[in-house]
Amino acid sequence: MEILDSKLFHDFHGMLKGQEVTTSKKLYKDAKGFYQSVDASLDDNTIMYEVSCVNASKKEEGYLNWGISLLHPVYVNGECNMTRGHFHKDLNCEEYYWCASGTGLLMFMDENGKTWCEKMKEGSLHHINGHHAHRLINTGNEDLKVICVWNANAGHDYQRVEQMPFNVRVFKKGEEIYTQKR
Ligand SMILES: O=P(O)(O)OC[C@H]1O[C@H](O)[C@H](O)[C@@H](O)[C@@H]1O
Numbered sequence: 001m002e003i004l005d006s007k008l009f010h011d012f013h014g015m016l017k018g019q020e021v022t023t024s025k026k027l028y029k030d031a032k033g034f035y036q037s038v039d040a041s042l043d044d045n046t047i048m049y050e051v052s053c054v055n056a057s058k059k060e061e062g063y064l065n066w067g068i069s070l071l072h073p074v075y076v077n078g079e080c081n082m083t084r085g086h087f088h089k090d091l092n093c094e095e096y097y098w099c100a101s102g103t104g105l106l107m108f109m110d111e112n113g114k115t116w117c118e119k120m121k122e123g124s125l126h127h128i129n130g131h132h133a134h135r136l137i138n139t140g141n142e143d144l145k146v147i148c149v150w151n152a153n154a155g156h157d158y159q160r161v162e163q164m165p166f167n168v169r170v171f172k173k174g175e176e177i178y179t180q181k182r
Helices: 158-163
Strands: 008-010 016-018 021-027 047-054 064-071 095-101 104-109 115-120 125-128 133-138 144-151 168-173 176-181
Touching: 008 064, 016 021, 016 047, 016 064, 064 133, 095 133, 104 125, 104 168, 115 168, 133 144, 133 158
Parallel strands: none
Antiparallel strands: 008 016, 021 047, 047 064, 064 144, 095 125, 095 144, 104 115, 104 133, 168 176
16 A cells, blocks of 8 residues: 655645645736725735635536635725635535634625625634625735635636625724725
8 A cells, every 4th residue: 555645735824835736926906906096105016915726627516626815914005905806606616714824804795795794813714605705805914814615616706796896895094993885
C-alpha cells in the first residue's frame, strides 16, 4: 500500500498551497464600481482581495470546489472593502463559508432584494442557501480570511446583483461600524 503526502495544504491562518491551486487578485481599478464613491487617495493597483481555489476536474453536479478569499483592510472613503458578490447560476447549489481569521460581515440578499448580514469572526461557520446572493465585507483592521466550499456547477451570476444590487452599504468611522441604505 502506498502512503502518499497530501497534494494540497491549507494552513489555518495562511493561504492554500499545492500544484492545482489557482489565484486571482481583485485590484481597486476593477472594483471601483462596487463603492459609493471613488477614493482618489487609493492607488488603482491596490490589491483589494485575493481568491485562491482548487477547482474540481469537472463543473458538474457531485463535484466540489475549495477556496479561500482574503480581503485586505482597505477603506474606500470609509466604506468597508467587499467582494463583488453574486448569486449562483444554479440556485440549487449551496455553499459554506468558514472564517479562518479577521472580522467582517457576510451580507445576504434573497431573490426579492431583502438584505441582511451575519457577523464573521475566527471560527464562525456560515451556510449559504443557493437562492441567496452573498458578499463578504471586511470590517476589521486586519485581513479577513474566509474558507469556502461550493458545488463545482454553482457558477457565478454577477449580472443579477448588478440589476438588483445589495441595498445596504457598510462603513467604518473610527472603530464604529454603520450602515447606509443605498
Ligand atoms: O466572485 P466574488 O463575488 O467577488 O467573490 C469572491 C469569491 O468568494 C468566494 O471564494 C467564493 O466561493 C468564490 O466563488 C468567489 O469567486
